[in-house]
Amino acid sequence: MSKVKDGLDRPTYEDAVSYFRANGFDVLEAPGTKNRVFVKKYNCSAAIQQDEDGMVALFAKPGYLIGGEISKLVDRGYQKFLKTTKTEVPATAEHLQALHQFSEELRIATGIPVLYNESLGSVSDAYVYDRVQGRDVPEDARKPRPWEQQKGKQKRSA
Numbered sequence: 001m002s003k004v005k006d007g008l009d010r011p012t013y014e015d016a017v018s019y020f021r022a023n024g025f026d027v028l029e030a031p032g033t034k035n036r037v038f039v040k041k042y043n044c045s046a047a048i049q050q051d052e053d054g055m056v057a058l059f060a061k062p063g064y065l066i067g068g069e070i071s072k073l074v075d076r077g078y079q080k081f082l083k084t085t086k087t088e089v090p091a092t093a094e095h096l097q098a099l100h101q102f103s104e105e106l107r108i109a110t111g112i113p114v115l116y117n118e119s120l121g122s123v124s125d126a127y128v129y130d131r132v133q134g135r136d137v138p139e140d141a142r143k144p145r146p147w148e149q150q151k152g153k154q155k156r157s158a
Contacts, residue, residue, distance in 0.1 A: 069085065
């Protein structure tokens, strides 16, 4: 039975788990944790759990499975990569299509709203372009850029 939360009619945790089982997802109970499951389909996975209101909360974002681990999608500007704690591989069109399809079905089952930019295609977990790398770190904590390093060189004046 669905409930209204945040102005949206959303399925309960039990409804979502039933939907996953009825629609070809593998549902695996998280070890040592009550009311948390991993759902898997198209070699992609995510984890959901029951929140205090009996609704669905996302515990682990969707990702493509690599070596049994849910990967994060990283955009390096010229190529997307699937990154785990052990490896990083270039994301193929097949990987991205599977992840997109899985994410859409996950949102249908859980009632999580679909955002416009997410419906257009793959949204990465991190954007790491070499020329902007470190911009999210405070200036005094950033590594000096090559042109900022003046080891033994005098600054040119204009």
